[in-house]
Each structure stands twice: as C-alpha cells, then as structure tokens.
Amino acid sequence: MIGQRIKRLREERGYSITELASLAEVSKSYLSYIERNLQNNPSLQFLTKVAVPLETTLEFLLEDTAKEEDKxxxxxxxxxxxxxxxxxxxxxxxxxxxxxxxxxxxxxxxxx
Known part of the structure; x- marks a missing residue:
C-alpha cells in the first residue's frame, strides 16, 4: 500500500524514479523496491525524505496500513x-x- 501511494504521487507530480530518488536523497533501487512492494516496511526516515518532494505527509503515506488486529x-x-x-x-x-x-x-x- 505504501509503495502504491508513493508511486501514484510520484507519477502525479511527473517525477521519474530517478528524479524522486535524487530529490529525496534516497537510493533509486530501494525506492523501486518499495514501489513494487518487494520491500514493504520502509523506515520513517525514508518516508520522511520521500514525503517532502511529493508534498505529502507521513500520515498520508501510512494511512490504512495498520494491520486489522492493531486497530x-x-x-x-x-x-x-x-x-x-x-x-x-x-x-x-x-x-x-x-x-x-x-x-x-x-x-x-x-x-x-
């Protein structure tokens, strides 16, 4: 879910993975793993870095990702x-x- 949100926001803003990775100062390959849900537990530090150029919040990126039993x-x-x-x-x-x-x-x- 987080990866899908990041990808959607990235595409809405017209950024390539390379551009977003550069703006957020994160690894392009790790960003790609997140977007493809190959890695689905990114750190808060990573999410904070990505949220800034995407003009969003941590809360939005994390929304509805809690496990049902945690609600x-x-x-x-x-x-x-x-x-x-x-x-x-x-x-x-x-x-x-x-x-x-x-x-x-x-x-x-x-x-x-």
Missing part, C-alpha cells in the same frame, strides 16, 4: 465514546494514561 475493536471504541460523552477531554485521557503508567511503575518498584 481499535468495538469495545475500545465504545469505552472511548462513553468517556467523551461523560465529558472527558483528550487531556483527561492523557492524564489517566499517565496515572496508570505511574501506578504500574510504583507496583514494580514495590515488588523489587
């Missing part, structure tokens, strides 16, 4: 929705996450 299931979505409906803000969710992380750290300290 939120319905129970998580409902829990988050309920929290929002009860007035929780993003900051509240972040504070709660930080509290849980602290609580786990403290429990580990007490166990050691």
């Amino acid at each position: 939120l299931d319905e129970e998580w979505k409902q829990l988050i929705q309920n929290g929002i409906e009860e007035g929780m803000s993003k900051e509240d969710f972040q504070a709660f996450k930080d509290f849980i992380r602290f609580k786990k750290w403290k429990n580990n300290e007490q166990d050691n």
Whole structure:
C-alpha cells in the first residue's frame, strides 16, 4: 500500500524514479523496491525524505496500513465514546494514561 501511494504521487507530480530518488536523497533501487512492494516496511526516515518532494505527509503515506488486529475493536471504541460523552477531554485521557503508567511503575518498584 505504501509503495502504491508513493508511486501514484510520484507519477502525479511527473517525477521519474530517478528524479524522486535524487530529490529525496534516497537510493533509486530501494525506492523501486518499495514501489513494487518487494520491500514493504520502509523506515520513517525514508518516508520522511520521500514525503517532502511529493508534498505529502507521513500520515498520508501510512494511512490504512495498520494491520486489522492493531486497530481499535468495538469495545475500545465504545469505552472511548462513553468517556467523551461523560465529558472527558483528550487531556483527561492523557492524564489517566499517565496515572496508570505511574501506578504500574510504583507496583514494580514495590515488588523489587
């Protein structure tokens, strides 16, 4: 998917693989592997370099590439929705996450 997006954007901008590789300062052969899905796990550094001349974002290049099992299931979505409906803000969710992380750290300290 990432390779297809890069190729489509490259062609829309009228760049050859050689031109894009030069503009992004990446290997032409590696770029070709990505576009042909022979290599499908490019680094964020590579994607950042390629995104600039393609005038896009990392988010766009990575969109919908997460594995299905990595996405939120319905129970998580409902829990988050309920929290929002009860007035929780993003900051509240972040504070709660930080509290849980602290609580786990403290429990580990007490166990050691």
